[in-house]
Amino acid sequence: MTEIYEVIIGLFIIIGALISIVATIGAIRFPDVYTRNHAISKSTTLGVLMILLGALFYFMFFEGQFNSRIVLTMLFIFMTAPVSGHLIGRAAYNSGVKLAQQSVTDELARDRKKVKQSKSI
């Protein structure tokens, strides 16, 4: 029985580590701030979540206790990760960082122009 637990816990932690690695590769390969922000701030959420789940199962099966602090960590990651991602993107856009050349649409620029025009009239 212990072996099965070990395999499950190991799988969780390895998948988490793999997701984090791929997120880092994405940060190198993607062209601009916004897409890099995607790769890092989100994929790491799932990566860290998987590693924490592995730790939680370890404590449950081998130490025989439900470690509530790990659950709290997950909760706080879910609360803080989107805020930081949103703020980085917003700050970049407001300070005038251009989108990558491959970008297909920018409806925010279009709508802001409209607002400016309506104000000047």
Next chain:
Amino acid sequence: MAFQMLLNFFLAFLWMFFKTSFTPAAFVVGYFWGLVILFIFRSYFPYRFYLHRVWAVIKLFFLFIKELVLSNITVLKLVLKPKVNIKPGIFALPTDLQKDWEIMLLGNLITLTPGTLTVDVSDDNKVLYIHAVHIDDVKDSVDSIKNTFEKAIMEVSR
């Protein structure tokens, strides 16, 4: 909802006092019977039975987990392709949600799922501007968010 929950807690404590046993198990049993009583008298409350809302929250949570995993896989595929041929862009998502916390929840959920990121909210809280890693068709992207997250949030707040 808060009132019904408070009433339910009150009934649970009442049950504990009747049984004169102050254990967590007695509380759970009392809470269950309180729930039954509230369910019987549900038509006398101004708002709908609060378990509906709890159920909607649970559904939203599982929908979110599903979207998180699926869209993570999509982004991982995009990253690992030999040639990075992505089509990023910012699209506008007109939203029907009205309250501040609903818009906050929608924005946070969109940001948490990989591949989409809320860049800005318009001043009148009616349009969310979302940066997406890969846009095939703007209309499809808008519809997919509208049909999943917005619907589920409406279910909660209705």
